[in-house]
Amino acid sequence: MTGTVSAEEDGTILTIGESGAVEGSIRVPRDVFSGRVLGDMNCNECLDLGAPARIIGDVYYRTLIVATGAPLDGRLYHVVSGAVNDRPASPDK
Numbered sequence: 001m002t003g004t005v006s007a008e009e010d011g012t013i014l015t016i017g018e019s020g021a022v023e024g025s026i027r028v029p030r031d032v033f034s035g036r037v038l039g040d041m042n043c044n045e046c047l048d049l050g051a052p053a054r055i056i057g058d059v060y061y062r063t064l065i066v067a068t069g070a071p072l073d074g075r076l077y078h079v080v081s082g083a084v085n086d087r088p089a090s091p092d093k
Helices: none
Strands: 013-016 021-023 026-033 036-038 041-049 054-056 059-066 076-080
Parallel strands (some): 021 036, 026 041, 036 054, 041 059, 059 076
């Protein structure tokens, strides 16, 4: 899929399986993700990354669950009460 995936309703869960791919941004409350994304992910409730998941982009999260083997190429930003903290969770490269 190419474009933006967005949902604002609290409790909404986006599930993308191992063969799923998104080129663009994802903005949802909760994402259970095992595919590939080239773009930023913003999950203001929880992001759950499965082992084959691959993200190339920045990740904004409140709760982050990462399986062993799920690489992240980008910055992590912890979201508190809908606002992004001003510091990355990981050091600059």
